[in-house]
Amino acid sequence: MSLDATNEIETRTRRNTSDLQQSRKGLVKPVPFRGGGFVHTRHRLIAPLLFVVLVILWEVGSQTGFISNIALPAPSEAAGAMSDLFETGMIWKHLSASLYRLVIGWSLGSLIGVFVGLAIALFSLVRAGVSPFISALFPIPKIALLPLFIIWFGIGEGSKVATILFGVFFPTVIATYGGVDNVDRNLIRMGQSFGLSWMSIVRKIIIPGALPAILSGFRISASIAIILLVAAEMIGAEYGIGAYILMAGALFATDQLIAGVAMLSVLGLTVGWLISRAERLLLSWRA
Amino acid sequence: MELILDHVSHSYGDVEVLSDISLSVGSGEIVCIVGPSGCGKSTLLRILGGLEKPDHGAALIAGEPPSDSLNPLTYVFQDFALLPWRTVEGNISLVLEDHSVRKDKARAIITDVLARTKLSEFANAWPRQLSGGMKQRVAIARALSVNPAVMLMDEPLSALDSQTRELLMDDLIELWGQVGFSACYITHNLAEAVRLGHRIVMLSRRPGKIREIVDIDIPLSERINHPAETSAIQRRLWEAMRDEARAADRELSDVA
Ligand SMILES: Nc1ncnc2c1ncn2[C@@H]1O[C@H](COP(=O)(O)OP(=O)(O)O)[C@@H](O)[C@H]1O
Numbered sequence: 001m002s003l004d005a006t007n008e009i010e011t012r013t014r015r016n017t018s019d020l021q022q023s024r025k026g027l028v029k030p031v032p033f034r035g036g037g038f039v040h041t042r043h044r045l046i047a048p049l050l051f052v053v054l055v056i057l058w059e060v061g062s063q064t065g066f067i068s069n070i071a072l073p074a075p076s077e078a079a080g081a082m083s084d085l086f087e088t089g090m091i092w093k094h095l096s097a098s099l100y101r102l103v104i105g106w107s108l109g110s111l112i113g114v115f116v117g118l119a120i121a122l123f124s125l126v127r128a129g130v131s132p133f134i135s136a137l138f139p140i141p142k143i144a145l146l147p148l149f150i151i152w153f154g155i156g157e158g159s160k161v162a163t164i165l166f167g168v169f170f171p172t173v174i175a176t177y178g179g180v181d182n183v184d185r186n187l188i189r190m191g192q193s194f195g196l197s198w199m200s201i202v203r204k205i206i207i208p209g210a211l212p213a214i215l216s217g218f219r220i221s222a223s224i225a226i227i228l229l230v231a232a233e234m235i236g237a238e239y240g241i242g243a244y245i246l247m248a249g250a251l252f253a254t255d256q257l258i259a260g261v262a263m264l265s266v267l268g269l270t271v272g273w274l275i276s277r278a279e280r281l282l283l284s285w286r287a
Numbered sequence: 288m289e290l291i292l293d294h295v296s297h298s299y300g301d302v303e304v305l306s307d308i309s310l311s312v313g314s315g316e317i318v319c320i321v322g323p324s325g326c327g328k329s330t331l332l333r334i335l336g337g338l339e340k341p342d343h344g345a346a347l348i349a350g351e352p353p354s355d356s357l358n359p360l361t362y363v364f365q366d367f368a369l370l371p372w373r374t375v376e377g378n379i380s381l382v383l384e385d386h387s388v389r390k391d392k393a394r395a396i397i398t399d400v401l402a403r404t405k406l407s408e409f410a411n412a413w414p415r416q417l418s419g420g421m422k423q424r425v426a427i428a429r430a431l432s433v434n435p436a437v438m439l440m441d442e443p444l445s446a447l448d449s450q451t452r453e454l455l456m457d458d459l460i461e462l463w464g465q466v467g468f469s470a471c472y473i474t475h476n477l478a479e480a481v482r483l484g485h486r487i488v489m490l491s492r493r494p495g496k497i498r499e500i501v502d503i504d505i506p507l508s509e510r511i512n513h514p515a516e517t518s519a520i521q522r523r524l525w526e527a528m529r530d531e532a533r534a535a536d537r538e539l540s541d542v543a
């Protein structure tokens with residue numbers, strides 16, 4: 001990382017002092033350099049490169065029989081399963097079913113979560129009444145409630161969307177009111193001192209101030225949504241990435257299973273990328 | 288318009304912070320309030336501007352504020368209080384938006400106050416790009432934009448280094464020459480008080496009482512040419528304040 005930087009600095013110091021060092025015959029030596037390191041430098045290529053290397057090692061391992069085909073299918077086989085999905089067009093069926101649930105569940109959960117979080121942060125009555133419930137319900141694995149959701153919302157889309165919605169709701173509430181609590185009080189007092197209305201203070205000071213926290217909450221809730229999506233699709237879904245993975249598992253078609261997992265990874269990366277874009281767009285004032 | 292504190296006392300819990308303070312800020316007058324830290328200066332200013340209710344006494348307004356004043360009592364804070372997600376221009380328009388100022392009128396006001404505070408070329412800069420002195424100029428521009436009857440300034444230069452402070456003091460004096468604003472200017476820095484104050488009110492340590500009031504007749508713009516007189520006043524104030532400051536420094540306090 002910055003080892004190279006360290007070396008460079010050391011050689012430069014040596015060069016500058018070398019005359020002195022010679023003239024004083026070893027009585028003078030440079031002060032040992034102890035800084036450097038602990039700085040993040042961006043290395044864009046490392047991750048893709050490492051990924052490719054790992055896949056190649058894996059493929060070689062499978063081809064040579066070092067990795068048993070029963071334990072783990074070769075990447076080429078998983079790629080074959082993936083291309084089957086594209087050829088039959090099934091990928092679009094699975095993907096659209098999953099995306100539909102994900103988008104609806106996550107959007108509704110986030111929307112309601114942000115509103116409830118704001119209400120908790122802004123009104124002490126709501127905070128006193130609601131926040132203990134949030135604390136009590138947050139740690140419950142939503143998947144444990146799936147049977148209840150099926151009874152309440154039906155075996156179809158309702159229960160799946162509800163699982164995601166509830167899973168997304170709680171972390172969003174907590175991120176939102178934590179974010180509002182951390183808005184600089186002095187900025188709010190400034191708003192009051194200039195006679196801004198309550199609504200203006202909320203819209204122009206509190207919400208933008210809480211936005212960084214809300215967006216990093218979105219990052220977490222999006223991952224939770226994907227986890228819950230797969231879990232919910234494993235019960236009574238015909239299409240969807242989760243249903244595909246479950247089916248593959250039941251048939252011990254491990255190549256399809258890996259293909260399904262790869263789809264989830266791509267989904268996760270895409271969502272992460274979208275949120276990064278949103279952050280760069282909405283929080284451009286920070287950079 | 289005149290802003291008056293009438294026998295104000297205030298406590299937080301058992302801690303008496305202000306005790307029977309009366310003073311007034313007249314039109315076009317800069318009143319400096321000095322006192323050791325923790326003596327209740329910020330509290331006094333919050334009461335003056337209606338951000339806090341005193342236990343006893345009252346903050347009063349005598350006469351009508353100018354009709355074109357959007358926010359008669361306007362603060363300038365020590366920590367600038369700029370919104371980091373708005374540009375310089377956006378921070379100023381923030382305080383005009385709620386007063387239903389017409390778009391073109393608002394533009395004219397913003398251009399004017401930016402020019403007065405020498406910020407014209409920074410209209411689109413983000414606060415994070417500005418130095419402390421520039422940030423405080425923005426805050427002063429923002430305060431001017433609502434045409435205040437009295438500016439309430441809480442140690443506006445205390446977060447700045449001493450060179451920047453000198454520059455801003457000069458700018459404030461120049462600005463006062465142009466606009467003739469009135470201000471209640473809080474500071475713990477006697478040099479600032481002697482440069483900027485028409486009247487200096489010295490508070491004792493907590494609970495803050497008025498210890499001394501000094502009027503300085505030398506016009507603001509000429510004070511730089513009267514170093515002997517101003518430093519004599521400053522020295523006299525320091526003599527009076529030294530013991531208070533030492534005692535305040537050695538006090539234990541539970542509240543931040
Ligand atoms: N909101 C508050 N609650 C309780 N105590 C406070 C509050 N604000 C200030 N104080 C206390 O009142 C005293 C005066 O504070 P302040 O007015 O900020 O002093 P100064 O600005 O002169 O340094 C201090 O001891 C401070 O700790």
Ligand SMILES: [Mg+2]
Pocket residue numbers: 328329
């Ligand atoms: Mg203070």
